[in-house]
Amino acid sequence: MAAKKKVKSRAKTLGGATKPRAGGRRAQNKREIRERIVRAALGLFQTKGFDATTTKAIARRAGIAEGTVFNYFKSKDDIALHFFEQEVDQAMAAVRENPRLRKAPLEEKLFALVHSQLEYLAHHERFIGTALIEALKPASPLGAFSHRAQELRHRYLGFIEELIEESAPTRRRSPLTFFAPEVFWIYYLGVLLYWLNDTSAGKQNTLAFLDRSLHVGVSMLKRGWL
């Protein structure tokens, strides 16, 4: 559902002239080109680094004119943000659409959510590392003050809150309860850092860390310590 909504809103920002009909050939074409640009950009972010990558290089790698890139994205930050939006949307969908998780405990749902995010980010470690730093710059579109990044975070944290509500509606509240989703956001950034620096085979240590910390976090939440 979230994914559909996103496509609509994007169509609006791209101008009414190209309003796509679902399943139309033009729309299909546009989706393909957008994907090509994103894939080219990610490849370059990973090999050359985010800062050293130009839109020109992205266009060349995607096999299109540089101007065409701007028909789809305002800047390379825009491409990065698009990638993160997809990451979050597919992870939320992975949890929502998985019948196995319907009755799972909260820690398992959160585990599935974060793990599918990490799976999506796999092979882009270098870029994620830069993006984390980039996001700290106040003026960056990836940063906390950018409208779109904020909207993405709200959507994500709203989903977290939904998961908490449906799993522990009668938990004991503390003055901190209000901040639980915000705490989760900081936690998520911590997991990302741990994952980026995890050199164990198959990132097994991250799995252990994720499992352990979620178990503790959820227990604290249910006890009203959070």
Added chain:
Amino acid sequence: MSSEKNTPTRRALGLASMGAGIAGSYLGYILQRAFLGEAESQAKLKSAHARAARKMRDEMQALRGPAMKLGQMLSLQAGVLPDEALAELASLQMKAPGMHPSLVRVQIKQSLGGDPEEVFKEFTPEPFAAASLGQVHRAVTREGEQVAVKVQYPGIRQAIANDFKLFRAVSQPAQASGHVPRAAIDEMEQQILAETDYRRETENIEFFGKQLAPLPFVRVPRVLLAYSSDRVLTMSLMRGQHLEDFLAARPSQKLRTQLGANLFELYYFQVLQVGALHADPHWGNYLLQPNAGIGLVDFGCAKYLRPETVGYLRSVFLYPGPTDSADFRRLLEDNYRHTGRKLQPATRRALISFADNFYRKVYPPEPNKQQPFDFGDREFLADYLRESKNLLRTKGVMTEYIFIARAEMGLYHTLHRLKARVPTSAIVRKYL
């Protein structure tokens, strides 16, 4: 839930153990789970009025895992635990933290290259048993064979290594005084880390499958290599009941005695004939069958003995002469010489006392005294523990014997629970 559960001390303790748990300590994680586990803390509250020894044992039970093996060794020497609890500890299970189905899926996908339902025809997401360092799931292979799939908890190797780092640091004084021999810690770490490698376990299973074939009452599983990796181990499904369930069905004295004799023979066949030992003696590793058969599972902890050790054991078991003779003394001294150590007089005295006050009673060497030994009598356990403590106090024990002793104590405790009457000497004599 209740207010007394949430005192500041409890909370501080909880937070501290949580910190340790997240920081990648296996021990810390077990502590943390024990603290947070609703069901378990309820059980703890209930037992609060039970006898002190029992409470202590409950606490130790929460300390399953590598730490428990270490704790066991330490407490045996320091005498901090009641004797009965020690015997029970030997047969307690090393248990890994539980994994939820999503984590199991990730582990299987990483190891076998597909989701459980893709790899197997059927896969039960709930585990049916806890294993050392992981858990076991039932499944059916594409070929239709019923199997047990052992899945390892992620990052366990690192966590155990961390625990040992910590343990080495805190046990410095004990190491300096010789109460905890450094070599013993190294040996423990090696053994436990070896358990995390399922490929090594596969080799163990194949080894024991071949070596134990002469014993008709023992079953060893078969490894399905196509469904296994270093973190996932798929074996043919074994039948049988754990000791508790087996006893709950009130088996006859005849069956208990037959089973006891089989367990006893299995142990001595391994030590004296094969020269290698399934060295994790907790009950969950023995599946008892109604025809007195034994299904062996979990071969993570196998101890391969040196030929000199086996030779020594064969020569001292059922030693017919007096234990204060020069000949017996020479046997003991020779054994120590193999390892490049000298047998200290105190250790020698303790060994002789062990032979006189325990082995001669339980394993009478005289061929005319052949009535079965009644393991239901608890005095023999007290004898065993007292003599073990004496021996350990002399600091002259070779590390190899720590594993033998652990398995032996586990055996005795199981035989005691079975109240089995076993023709001890007659069975041992078969393999001398």
